[in-house]
Amino acid sequence: MNSPAATFDFDHCLTACAQGDRRALQALYDHEGARLLGVARRIARDDATAQDIVHDAFIRIWTRASSFDPARGSARGWVYCITRHLALNAIRDTRRETVLDEADIDIAPPASGGLDDVELWSGSAKIYRCLEQLQAAPRRCILHAYVDGCSHAEIAVLLGAPLGTVKAWIKRSLKALRECLE
Structure with a gap:
């Protein structure tokens, strides 16, 4: 017995989407939408986020269907x-978000023995001096x-810039900053 995925022509569907056939996108959604939602739910662990992800995925499929290259893999993949x-x-984006409440905003002054304003400013001045020692592109990478x-x-x-170059700049720049700050 053939699986539902084996009888559905994903390649033809993506070709039709690339040509602007909305029915092809609807057919793809009807055929795979629930399974894609399952994938998104397993990763996001949140129904609303998973639904947004699938919505965005179908928009991306629609707008980029012409970029699909069957030589690089299957249409379903x-x-x-x-x-x-x-x-x-x-998931990565939500981990970057920091939610502050009023207790976080109303930071009490440090107890005696803590850093005072002069120490904080001198520390930040040092990081700026170290950043200025980096070349422009690596410095921009660190700041971004x-x-x-x-x-x-x-x-x-x-x-x-190539992704590998950016990664190398960041790695070398962090090492240089650590050495400068020691």
């Missing part, structure tokens, strides 16, 4: 890969990563 990557990105919260891939796009 491509659809699942999009959903999985969006789910993982959603640790100030803006960008992923390595996002930084690569922002700087127009």
